[in-house]
Amino acid sequence: MNASSAIATAVPGTRVERAGTLPAYCYILLFGAVCIPMGVLWDVSWHSTIGRDTFWTPAHMLTYLGGLIPGLTCGWMALKTHFFGSPEQRAASVSFWGFRAPLGAWVVIWGTFTMLLSAPFDDWWHNAYGLDVKILSPPHTVLAVGMLGVALGILFLMVSWQNRSAEENPVAALLFVFVAGVLLLMASIFLTEASLPNSQHASRFYLMSSRPYPLYLIAAARASRLRWPATITAGVYMTLLLFMVWVLPLFEGHPRLAPVYNPVDHMVPPAFPLLLIVPAIAIDLLMRFYKRLPAPVITPDAPRWKRIIKSGFLRDSLLAVVLGAVFMGVFMATQWNFSKFLISPAADNWFFAGGHFLPYYSRGSETWRHRFWDMEEYPMTMRVYLLATIGAIIAARIGLGLGKWMSRVQR
Amino acid sequence: MDVEGPALMRRLLLLLVLLFAGRVHAHIGSPNVIYEGLAGPYPVRVIVRPPGVVPGLAEISVRILQGSADRVTVLPVRYDTGSKGSPAPDVARPVKGEANLYSAELWLMTSGAHSIFVNVEGVAGKGTTIVPINSVATTRLEMPKWYGAVLLAFGIFLAVSLVTIVGSAVRESMLQPGEVASRRRPALISMGCAVVVLSLLLLGGRKWWNSVDSDYRNNRLYKPEQVGASIRQEGGQQILRVERLDGPRGRPRLIPDHGKLMHLFLVRTPGQDAFAHLHPERKEAHIYESVLPELPEGEYRLYADVTHESGFTQTLTAKVTVPKREAVSARAQLSDADDAWLARDGQGSSAKSMDLSGGLKAEWLSAAAPLSANRETSLTFRIVDTNGMPAVLESYLGMQGHAVIEARDGTVFTHLHPFGNISMASQQRFVERERKNRQNLEVVCGLPNKGDSIVFPYEFPRPGDYRIWVQVKVAGEIRTAVFDASVPEKSTGALAARL
Numbered sequence: 001m002n003a004s005s006a007i008a009t010a011v012p013g014t015r016v017e018r019a020g021t022l023p024a025y026c027y028i029l030l031f032g033a034v035c036i037p038m039g040v041l042w043d044v045s046w047h048s049t050i051g052r053d054t055f056w057t058p059a060h061m062l063t064y065l066g067g068l069i070p071g072l073t074c075g076w077m078a079l080k081t082h083f084f085g086s087p088e089q090r091a092a093s094v095s096f097w098g099f100r101a102p103l104g105a106w107v108v109i110w111g112t113f114t115m116l117l118s119a120p121f122d123d124w125w126h127n128a129y130g131l132d133v134k135i136l137s138p139p140h141t142v143l144a145v146g147m148l149g150v151a152l153g154i155l156f157l158m159v160s161w162q163n164r165s166a167e168e169n170p171v172a173a174l175l176f177v178f179v180a181g182v183l184l185l186m187a188s189i190f191l192t193e194a195s196l197p198n199s200q201h202a203s204r205f206y207l208m209s210s211r212p213y214p215l216y217l218i219a220a221a222r223a224s225r226l227r228w229p230a231t232i233t234a235g236v237y238m239t240l241l242l243f244m245v246w247v248l249p250l251f252e253g254h255p256r257l258a259p260v261y262n263p264v265d266h267m268v269p270p271a272f273p274l275l276l277i278v279p280a281i282a283i284d285l286l287m288r289f290y291k292r293l294p295a296p297v298i299t300p301d302a303p304r305w306k307r308i309i310k311s312g313f314l315r316d317s318l319l320a321v322v323l324g325a326v327f328m329g330v331f332m333a334t335q336w337n338f339s340k341f342l343i344s345p346a347a348d349n350w351f352f353a354g355g356h357f358l359p360y361y362s363r364g365s366e367t368w369r370h371r372f373w374d375m376e377e378y379p380m381t382m383r384v385y386l387l388a389t390i391g392a393i394i395a396a397r398i399g400l401g402l403g404k405w406m407s408r409v410q411r
Numbered sequence: 412m413d414v415e416g417p418a419l420m421r422r423l424l425l426l427l428v429l430l431f432a433g434r435v436h437a438h439i440g441s442p443n444v445i446y447e448g449l450a451g452p453y454p455v456r457v458i459v460r461p462p463g464v465v466p467g468l469a470e471i472s473v474r475i476l477q478g479s480a481d482r483v484t485v486l487p488v489r490y491d492t493g494s495k496g497s498p499a500p501d502v503a504r505p506v507k508g509e510a511n512l513y514s515a516e517l518w519l520m521t522s523g524a525h526s527i528f529v530n531v532e533g534v535a536g537k538g539t540t541i542v543p544i545n546s547v548a549t550t551r552l553e554m555p556k557w558y559g560a561v562l563l564a565f566g567i568f569l570a571v572s573l574v575t576i577v578g579s580a581v582r583e584s585m586l587q588p589g590e591v592a593s594r595r596r597p598a599l600i601s602m603g604c605a606v607v608v609l610s611l612l613l614l615g616g617r618k619w620w621n622s623v624d625s626d627y628r629n630n631r632l633y634k635p636e637q638v639g640a641s642i643r644q645e646g647g648q649q650i651l652r653v654e655r656l657d658g659p660r661g662r663p664r665l666i667p668d669h670g671k672l673m674h675l676f677l678v679r680t681p682g683q684d685a686f687a688h689l690h691p692e693r694k695e696a697h698i699y700e701s702v703l704p705e706l707p708e709g710e711y712r713l714y715a716d717v718t719h720e721s722g723f724t725q726t727l728t729a730k731v732t733v734p735k736r737e738a739v740s741a742r743a744q745l746s747d748a749d750d751a752w753l754a755r756d757g758q759g760s761s762a763k764s765m766d767l768s769g770g771l772k773a774e775w776l777s778a779a780a781p782l783s784a785n786r787e788t789s790l791t792f793r794i795v796d797t798n799g800m801p802a803v804l805e806s807y808l809g810m811q812g813h814a815v816i817e818a819r820d821g822t823v824f825t826h827l828h829p830f831g832n833i834s835m836a837s838q839q840r841f842v843e844r845e846r847k848n849r850q851n852l853e854v855v856c857g858l859p860n861k862g863d864s865i866v867f868p869y870e871f872p873r874p875g876d877y878r879i880w881v882q883v884k885v886a887g888e889i890r891t892a893v894f895d896a897s898v899p900e901k902s903t904g905a906l907a908a909r910l
């Protein structure tokens with residue numbers, strides 16, 4: 001809070017709501033949040049295996065549920081808070097065009113409406129340019145932004161509940177990092193096309209990965225009250241993705257579109273998850289070390305330059321430089337080497353699903369499957385590495401700022 | 412990850428595609444493929460209405476012309492995979508209110524030469540026929556203004572909402588429940604920043620959309636091969652030279668369709684009063700030449716039908732000016748015995764017969780129903796002698812006759828045969844490839860002759876005025892008759908009803 005512009009006054013007689021037990025809507029919202037990436041992963045698998053789809057495929061239904069359940073729940077919350085809310089509930093809300101509800105609820109509702117907007121846009125897009133069998137397209141981005149809105153709104157609800165809970169209550173803190181892990185998974189799905197194991201020696205993968213992953217991990221680490229928040233966030237991402245890697249191929253599926261170059265007979269799984277848990281551990285260690293550093297003492301009569309150096313903004317910026325550089329170094333060292341294994345015949349099994357992610361329309365030969373792609377188009381150079389590191393530092397700085405803000409969210 | 416809209420919206424958009432899109436295809440402006448042949452013991456008429464975009468949904472209709480079927484299935488097959496690279500076939504459903512008519516929708520996922528395998532099963536047994544088609548993106552849908560306005564209004568609502576939420580977040584979210592504080596200034600600053608960031612993101616999105624659109628128009632939208640045409644005088648003859656202008660990668664190898672590598676048509680503009688059907692010889696890999704018949708001077712539209720080795724077909728187009736012929740004593744010595752032409756004024760729209768040389772007469776027999784756009788019809792003609800008796804038709808390029816249809820403005824052109832408008836060569840390529848999987852596969856293109864008439868199945872793509880040239884061979888001589896057809900505007904209603 002900016003002290004110079006804030007005039008805080010306690011409302012006499014208003015009891016500050018302190019959550020003792022988790023409200024039931026938290027679990028409903030959590031279910032909705034999980035539905036989104038799981039539905040999308042299922043849908044990607046559907047398009048890779050069966051190809052043909054309709055509005056009513058189970059994968060689509062799961063994704064729609066992920067938008068509708070939180071949207072309706074938060075719509076109900078907004079109506080209840082504004083019209084029938086107790087003074088405590090109204091006191092823990094923010095205003096939107098005269099209506100009152102928790103901040104996260106408004107963000108969820110906004111996300112649901114954005115998802116709705118993407119539907120006619122996507123339909124027109126298919127008629128104008130053909131059905132796009134890819135993830136990255138403008139209407140899909142609108143859909144992804146809507147999904148992001150829904151998940152972020154749920155994250156804000158969880159973090160506000162965490163921040164209002166007693167220190168010793170870990171449930172809300174756990175739910176907060178769980179939703180952060182869901183957000184990390186959503187970001188990874190959006191980058192799927194550049195993140196396949198065979199693309200992990202190309203510069204594009206590192207440039208694209210350097211932005212969302214450190215942002216989410218560091219924001220979660222800054223805002224959470226847990227001891228290993230970034231590690232748990234990455235763990236949630238890997239667990240959910242591994243569930244799909246291992247479960248989807250258990251179901252039979254055959255292509256229903258031509259041409260079929262890769263005659264798959266079971267549902268195609270996603271690629272093995274990124275080992276984000278490794279840089280996440282590094283982030284947690286660095287954050288713990290940083291927290292142990294003595295807070296600088298700023299005396300009112302200190303020179304201006306000294307006050308600037310010791311201010312939180314500069315300290316966070318320096319921390320972001322370290323976090324961004326460490327993330328990029330550890331992430332690249334991990335993926336660069338792990339991807340060599342993932343594309344080798346040794347990974348061609350149910351556990352690592354090496355090459356199993358290739359869709360029915362993949363024309364690649366056996367040799368092509370076991371080599372790195374895009375090396376000439378996106379060569380990995382020192383310049384690219386530095387650019388990716390700068391990207392990671394900026395993302396880390398934004399993550400620290402977001403995390404700091406989230407750690408103060410009360411409503 | 413795709414989200415489909417309501418079926419009604421899809422139909423409206425499809426209607427808009429059909430109404431406003433200008434289509435260019437292997438047959439200019441006439442994208443629908445129509446075919447008649449035998450599927451085992453069953454004579455069938457198959458119509459394929461390709462989508463304007465790829466991937467897109469093609470509409471397939473199969474009419475059993477004789478007998479009845481228990482089950483009709485359709486299967487899309489790409490040229491490089493054969494049926495082994497195709498999924499299980501789709502069952503075509505009977506069309507309500509129609510006898511022996513079945514329909515299905517098939518996804519065409521990639522560009523290039525494809526074919527539809529039609530299987531018919533019934534009491535008479537089983538049979539297969541193969542209908543070659545091109546799968547290409549031919550349309551670019553403009554967003555209707557009202558549709559854009561609705562999306563824009565929704566987008567503005569979301570943008571304003573988002574900025575308001577940012578303001579609320581900064582103003583109130585960090586306050587303890589019940590706490591009241593004035594944070595108006597930071598809220599306003601944050602909202603201003605949100606407007607800037609949102610504007611930048613929207614500008615980035617617009618740039619992305621434009622780049623996708625540009626890529627679609629330049630790289631994914633079908634563009635026919637470029638050809639150049641010129642005429643030179645040589646030894647008292649006029650020589651037409653057609654050059655395929657694209658590089659070796661842009662001009663795939665051609666295969667002969669009913670014996671000719673290229674079927675070339677010339678139509679004089681604007682009156683459509685001179686017509687020639689020629690078969691240029693290949694002089695070099697990319698150069699084809701033909702001796703011009705004695706055509707009157709003027710501007711001509713040139714159409715050249717070719718079939719690629721893959722089975723993909725194209726109608727190459729160009730314009731050429733035929734200069735005034737130098738005075739020569741000898742008649743033009745045509746380079747191909749099957750070349751033919753006609754240079755005389757056209758018919759009036761009401762004329763249904765035309766006198767030919769040798770006392771012959773060509774008659775256009777009225778169809779059972781009036782002509783209508785996007786509705787299958789049978790164009791039936793008969794050649795009679797001076798006694799009014801049907802003339803004996805000889806085989807001309809392996810079939811009973813040829814028809815060429817061109818719209819007045821040249822936006823529609825098609826080359827028809829009694830079996831439809833497919834390339835026989837393309838069909839044969841698909842059959843040969845499939846025989847690696849099914850050695851006993853037999854595909855019969857076309858149906859037995861229908862008495863003393865020549866029948867061309869066709870669907871006029873849009874209302875308007877058309878000219879039809881019909882070519883037959885009688886007594887060793889190729890005769891060309893010309894008729895006019897008018898397709899009334901009211902057929903738009905028929906189109907809507909079909910949708």
